[in-house]
Amino acid sequence: MHPLLNIATQAARAAGGNILHHLDRIDQLNVEHKGKNDYVSEVDKEAENTIIQTIKKYYPDHDILAEESGITKQKQKPAEVRWIIDPLDGTTNFLHQFPQFSVSIAVEVKGKIQHAAIFDPVRDEMFTASRGSGAFLNNRRLRVSQQKSLENALLATGFPYHDFSYIDAYMESLKSFMTNTAGIRRAGSAALDLAYVACGRVDGFWEFNLKPWDIAAGVLIIQEAGGLSTDFNGGDNYLNSGNIIAANPKLYKEMAQTIGKTVPTELRK
Numbered sequence: 001m002h003p004l005l006n007i008a009t010q011a012a013r014a015a016g017g018n019i020l021h022h023l024d025r026i027d028q029l030n031v032e033h034k035g036k037n038d039y040v041s042e043v044d045k046e047a048e049n050t051i052i053q054t055i056k057k058y059y060p061d062h063d064i065l066a067e068e069s070g071i072t073k074q075k076q077k078p079a080e081v082r083w084i085i086d087p088l089d090g091t092t093n094f095l096h097q098f099p100q101f102s103v104s105i106a107v108e109v110k111g112k113i114q115h116a117a118i119f120d121p122v123r124d125e126m127f128t129a130s131r132g133s134g135a136f137l138n139n140r141r142l143r144v145s146q147q148k149s150l151e152n153a154l155l156a157t158g159f160p161y162h163d164f165s166y167i168d169a170y171m172e173s174l175k176s177f178m179t180n181t182a183g184i185r186r187a188g189s190a191a192l193d194l195a196y197v198a199c200g201r202v203d204g205f206w207e208f209n210l211k212p213w214d215i216a217a218g219v220l221i222i223q224e225a226g227g228l229s230t231d232f233n234g235g236d237n238y239l240n241s242g243n244i245i246a247a248n249p250k251l252y253k254e255m256a257q258t259i260g261k262t263v264p265t266e267l268r269k
Contacts, residue, residue: 001128001130002115002130002133004059004081004107004109004114004115005107005115005116005117005128005130007054007055007058007059008083008105008106008107008115008116008117008128009117009119009126009128010054011050011051011054011055011105012051012103012104012105012117012118012119012126013119013121013126014050014051014054015047015048015050015051015087015088015103015119016047016103016119016120016121017121018043018046018047018050019043019047019088019094019101019103019121020121020122022043022046023094023097026094026095026096026097029041029042029043029095030042031095041088041091041094041095043088043094044067044068044087044088044091045068045087047087047088047103048066048067048068048069048085048087048088050087051066051083051085051087051103051105052064052066052069052085055083059081061079062079062081062082062083063078063079063081063082063083064082064083064085065082065083065084065085065212065213066083066084066085066086066087066213067085067086067087067211067213068087080109080110081107081108081109082107082108083105083106083107083108084105084106084107084108084113084212084213084216084217085104085105085106085213086102086103086104086105086191086211086213086214087103088101088102088103089101089102089103089104089189089190089191089192089213089214090102090188090189090191090192092161092188093187093188093189098188099122099123100122100187100188100189100192101120101121101122101188101189101192102118102119102120102121102189102191102192102195103117103118103119103121104117104118104191104213104214104216104217104218105117105118105217106213106216106217106220108216112131113131113216113217113219113220114130114131114220115128115129115130115131115220116128116129116130116216116217116218116219116220116221117217118191118192118194118195118217118218118221120192120195124138125137125138125195126138127142127195127198127199127221128221129198129220129221129223129224129225130224131220131224132224133224134224134225135198135220135221135222135224135225137195137199142198142199142200142221142224142225143199143200143225143226144197144198144199144200144203144222144225144226144227144247144248144249145200145202145203145248145251146248146250147203147248147250147251148250148251149250149251149254150177150180150181150251150254150255150258151180151181151182152181152182153181153182153203153204153251154181154182154183154184154185154202154203155177155181155183155184155185155202155203155204155205155206155255156184156185156186156187156193156196156197156202156204156205157174157177157184157185157186157193157205157206157207158186158188158190158193158207158210159186160208160209163209166208166209166267169208169262169263169264169267170208172262172263173206173258173259173262173263175262176258176261176262177206177255177258180258185202190205190207190210190214190215190218191214191215191217191218193205193207193218194215194217194218194219194221194222194229194246195218195221197218197222197225197227197246197247197248198218198221198222198224198225198227199225203247203248203251204245204246204247204248204251204252204255205244205245205246205247206244206245206246206255206259207243207244208242208243208267209242209243210238210242210243210244211242212239212240212242214242215229215238215239215242215244216239218246219238219244219246222246226248226249227246227247227248227249227252228245228246228247228248228249228252229244229245229246230244230245230252230256231243231244231245231268231269232244232245232259232260232263232267232268232269233268233269234256237269241269243267243268243269245259
């Protein structure tokens with residue numbers, strides 16, 4: 001395992017321990033509202049601090065982009081290495097003790113994601129990847145599914161929950177996928193949704209308006225498992241636009257065509 005990935009998995013497991021420690025104490029937590037249907041708890045902050053302190057112990061000169069604390073730069077000019085962190089992806093699930101949440105950590109080197117870890121502390125599942133070295137679940141090699149058509153595909157997605165400006169376009173895409181697939185799941189953690197594409201539990205995923213920390217790790221894990229991840233125009237601008245399609249190569253084309261037919265050009269970025 002690459003040293004950077006080793007630290008990422010250490011940090012993810014430590015943060016997962018923080019999260020599980022509080023899972024049965026939800027009623028005792030301090031919870032803040034960042035915006036409509038957008039919450040942050042003391043567990044998010046504690047888990048994020050655990051991750052950051054683990055990184056700084058070994059790599060004090062690296063930059064960090066984290067959901068709660070934002071951008072942390074160690075020097076005036078950007079470092080070659082940047083860590084992209086979501087300490088608790090699925091906070092609303094966690095606050096309802098709905099067991100679908102995760103820790104997501106990606107390592108970007110010279111502007112390109114090179115290492116990734118997504119940890120599900122409830123199931124003790126660690127999804128990892130290093131560029132060019134494959135994707136793994138608890139050291140077992142991962143491959144995306146071989147599903148060839150939408151008709152028999154199980155897809156995952158995320159609903160708009162605080163920004164409803166694109167809800168009409170989303171509903172058009174949902175309607176099309178809903179009536180032309182075997183089913184759709186909305187579990188509430190985009191990072192785990194992407195990990196599930198990588199291991200074949202779902203065949204594809206699409207969502208609008210995500211943040212870099214939601215998807216940075218999952219994109220690399222899918223690619224290393226043999227899948228495709230793009231923005232809605234078929235490019236690699238997903239970290240900036242937040243719009244993403246991910247699937248096995250056979251299914252990706254049909255999903256992209258559906259997005260092209262249902263999402264207006266101005267939203268396909």
